[in-house]
Amino acid sequence: MTGIKDVAREVEMSTATVSRALRGLPGVTEETRAIVLEAALRLGYAPSPTAVRLASGQTRTVAVVVPYVTRWFFSSVVHGAEEVLSGRDYDLLLYNLAGSTAARHRVFDTDLLTKRVDAVLVLSLRPTTDELARLDRLARPVTFVGADVPGWATVRIDDRAAARSAIQHLIDLGHQRVAYVGGATEGVLDFSAPADRLSGFRDTLLDAGLTPDPTLERDGSFTIAGGTAAGRSLLDRPDRPTAVFAASDEMAFGVLRAARDLGLRVPEDLSVVGVDDHELADFFDLTTVAQPVQEQGRVAAQQVLAALGAKASGENWQPRQVILETRLVGRGTTGPPPGRRA
Amino acid sequence: MTGIKDVAREVEMSTATVSRALRGLPGVTEETRAIVLEAALRLGYAPSPTAVRLASGQTRTVAVVVPYVTRWFFSSVVHGAEEVLSGRDYDLLLYNLAGSTAARHRVFDTDLLTKRVDAVLVLSLRPTTDELARLDRLARPVTFVGADVPGWATVRIDDRAAARSAIQHLIDLGHQRVAYVGGATEGVLDFSAPADRLSGFRDTLLDAGLTPDPTLERDGSFTIAGGTAAGRSLLDRPDRPTAVFAASDEMAFGVLRAARDLGLRVPEDLSVVGVDDHELADFFDLTTVAQPVQEQGRVAAQQVLAALGAKASGENWQPRQVILETRLVGRGTTGPPPGRRA
DNA sequence: GTGAAAGCGCTAACAA
DNA sequence: TTGTTAGCGCTTTCAC
Numbered sequence: 001m002t003g004i005k006d007v008a009r010e011v012e013m014s015t016a017t018v019s020r021a022l023r024g025l026p027g028v029t030e031e032t033r034a035i036v037l038e039a040a041l042r043l044g045y046a047p048s049p050t051a052v053r054l055a056s057g058q059t060r061t062v063a064v065v066v067p068y069v070t071r072w073f074f075s076s077v078v079h080g081a082e083e084v085l086s087g088r089d090y091d092l093l094l095y096n097l098a099g100s101t102a103a104r105h106r107v108f109d110t111d112l113l114t115k116r117v118d119a120v121l122v123l124s125l126r127p128t129t130d131e132l133a134r135l136d137r138l139a140r141p142v143t144f145v146g147a148d149v150p151g152w153a154t155v156r157i158d159d160r161a162a163a164r165s166a167i168q169h170l171i172d173l174g175h176q177r178v179a180y181v182g183g184a185t186e187g188v189l190d191f192s193a194p195a196d197r198l199s200g201f202r203d204t205l206l207d208a209g210l211t212p213d214p215t216l217e218r219d220g221s222f223t224i225a226g227g228t229a230a231g232r233s234l235l236d237r238p239d240r241p242t243a244v245f246a247a248s249d250e251m252a253f254g255v256l257r258a259a260r261d262l263g264l265r266v267p268e269d270l271s272v273v274g275v276d277d278h279e280l281a282d283f284f285d286l287t288t289v290a291q292p293v294q295e296q297g298r299v300a301a302q303q304v305l306a307a308l309g310a311k312a313s314g315e316n317w318q319p320r321q322v323i324l325e326t327r328l329v330g331r332g333t334t335g336p337p338p339g340r341r342a
Numbered sequence: 343m344t345g346i347k348d349v350a351r352e353v354e355m356s357t358a359t360v361s362r363a364l365r366g367l368p369g370v371t372e373e374t375r376a377i378v379l380e381a382a383l384r385l386g387y388a389p390s391p392t393a394v395r396l397a398s399g400q401t402r403t404v405a406v407v408v409p410y411v412t413r414w415f416f417s418s419v420v421h422g423a424e425e426v427l428s429g430r431d432y433d434l435l436l437y438n439l440a441g442s443t444a445a446r447h448r449v450f451d452t453d454l455l456t457k458r459v460d461a462v463l464v465l466s467l468r469p470t471t472d473e474l475a476r477l478d479r480l481a482r483p484v485t486f487v488g489a490d491v492p493g494w495a496t497v498r499i500d501d502r503a504a505a506r507s508a509i510q511h512l513i514d515l516g517h518q519r520v521a522y523v524g525g526a527t528e529g530v531l532d533f534s535a536p537a538d539r540l541s542g543f544r545d546t547l548l549d550a551g552l553t554p555d556p557t558l559e560r561d562g563s564f565t566i567a568g569g570t571a572a573g574r575s576l577l578d579r580p581d582r583p584t585a586v587f588a589a590s591d592e593m594a595f596g597v598l599r600a601a602r603d604l605g606l607r608v609p610e611d612l613s614v615v616g617v618d619d620h621e622l623a624d625f626f627d628l629t630t631v632a633q634p635v636q637e638q639g640r641v642a643a644q645q646v647l648a649a650l651g652a653k654a655s656g657e658n659w660q661p662r663q664v665i666l667e668t669r670l671v672g673r674g675t676t677g678p679p680p681g682r683r684a
Numbered sequence: 685g686t687g688a689a690a691g692c693g694c695t696a697a698c699a700a
Numbered sequence: 701t702t703g704t705t706a707g708c709g710c711t712t713t714c715a716c
Contacts, residue, residue, distance in 0.1 A: 094434050283596075
């Protein structure tokens with residue numbers, strides 16, 4: 001392994017000069033720089049990230065904590081974050097909780113992250129007070145994606161508004177009995193979006209003079225299978241709803257399946273709306289509230305890098321709450337309710 | 343930030359003793375160790391990974407190179423790898439190529455990985471000779487997942503056999519006109535599986551006395567949309583095949599959609615088989631050749647860790663080719679061909 | 685513009 | 701069993 005000393009020896013200069021020349025710092029003749037660059041290239045020199053980190057005090061590494069890597073939403077956010085981090089020569093350290101409390105504990109309640117990374121991205125989780133305290137002690141920029149964490153930097157959508165636009169769409173079509181399929185509003189992996197989408201759902205109905213029916217609210221645990229089960233229990237009854245709002249596309253897919261299994265036609269007998277604009281939404285011709293997913297990862301990464309930059313140049317930096325726009329994508333799973341068709 | 347010196351000062355011992363005590367090395371009185379542990383805990387000491395790495399010469403980091411993180415197969419492999427790596431206190435550095443040649447070049451043809459990681463996991467890519475040469479120069483354990491790379495450590499399935507079992511299943515049902523939907527056997531992101539699955543398809547037909555029809559082979563680019571397009575061109579003709587073998591479940595989903603769009607009943611008019619046992623395969627009731635995906639990530643991670651262990655203890659270690667079992671999962675998308683029903 | 689020397693925060697020989 | 705002393709491979713003052 002050739003090190004900076006080898007290069008210095010080769011060009012008969014000090015390692016200080018070689019270091020400066022290689023990093024493009026000022027105070028080096030162009031001639032000197034050229035000589036150094038040539039020698040470094042010739043010797044196949046590559047600096048040791050570890051040594052650079054120890055000497056510079058920066059890890060140039062960002063931790064990304066993900067509830068479940070295998071879910072489309074999370075892997076898409078990771079994709080976005082990786083894109084900007086690798087572009088700025090930062091390493092992305094992946095921590096996949098895989099839904100495990102033990103893993104969550106290990107990441108947040110031990111010294112795992114301490115001195116290991118310059119910044120942290122946390123996806124969708126709603127941190128506990130203790131976790132926030134520990135993250136605070138890290139004294140590093142932290143950004144939450146897809147969760148509302150007051151006082152901290154966040155990048156997300158307005159979940160209430162997203163639900164609202166979906167419900168309003170159904171109301172405009174003439175639906176009066178609208179069901180909700182969501183996820184636990186608390187639990188092992190506590191997310192912040194479900195509660196907001198649920199209240200957006202209820203409020204919009206109320207605003208339209210409709211009364212939310214508690215018996216039309218189901219837990220679909222944000223999975224396809226959960227959506228199918230919820231859909232079945234919702235639709236297999238005489239007074240079934242004419243429309244279902246699922247708080248995620250995956251649950252909406254499940255509802256579509258339940259409808260199909262029960263012989264219901266969509267949208268003639270039942271309308272379905274989701275949230276996400278999942279890569280399969282088009283495939284299922286699902287009407288949904290689209291949210292920019294990769295973009296949230298990108299923006300979050302840019303945010304922590306900006307914070308790091310500000311820190312380095314001594315500026316003071318305030319955590320920002322970024323809210324990205326959603327938009328209703330009308331497709332084939334929504335239409336007027338039965339008996340109200342043109 | 344409290345460092346090892348602070349702990350040493352606190353207990354009035356040398357940093358060497360503190361280091362030994364904290365790491366559980368032999369040659370330290372239990373009493374001493376207890377004192378040190380207590381002080382470290384009380385002072386909130388956590389070692390600096392960077393310093394440990396520089397001093398020990400090990401990064402305790404494994405790079406995982408992924409063609410597309412957002413695809414189910416890859417994120418599942420990452421999941422498996424992360425599980426074992428985090429369990430052994432290794433960091434997982436994620437590199438997502440996102441299908442970009444530039445990204446691939448950056449990872450393999452620059453000094454990016456040099457001195458940065460102890461081992462590398464490469465998913466599905468078929469490396470070029472140049473890339474192999476560079477990986478070789480890293481002098482670090484490298485394991486390829488889902489690709490056949492002669493002479494290197496690999497973890498994969500027998501792609502020819504997987505295709506064979508799917509085709510044999512169709513033949514046993516009585517199918518004679520079987521189509522193939524696969525992916526480019528070369529290209530920007532060069533994978534090794536497609537070619538093997540294609541030849542497994544052809545060979546099995548030949549072995550059964552059937553002649554593979556080149557006009558029944560399509561490129562579905564391993565995506566749902568590609569599968570839909572391929573399916574449409576395959577099925578929208580009078581002499582359409584009675585069965586389609588898709589080299590991945592996602593393409594099979596696309597074929598199912600094409601069939602549905604064309605008004606074909608499955609499996610009455612058309613049988614479809616995929617490969618993977620994707621999380622949605624059950625949802626689509628798709629007959630498929632299941633492969634252990636997370637497991638491949640797990641085994642690959644275990645492999646590089648074993649290699650690292652062998653290296654550390656001076657044993658010599660030979661790259662192994664691990665082949666994991668596949669099995670046909672019969673579901674509802676396959677049945678006897680039209681006109682041959684019981 | 686360049687070099688000498690002192691760290692960065694640990695580990696690891698080698699002594700004691 | 702414990703301490704002393706060198707590093708690990710860079711960056712960064714501070715001189716010159």
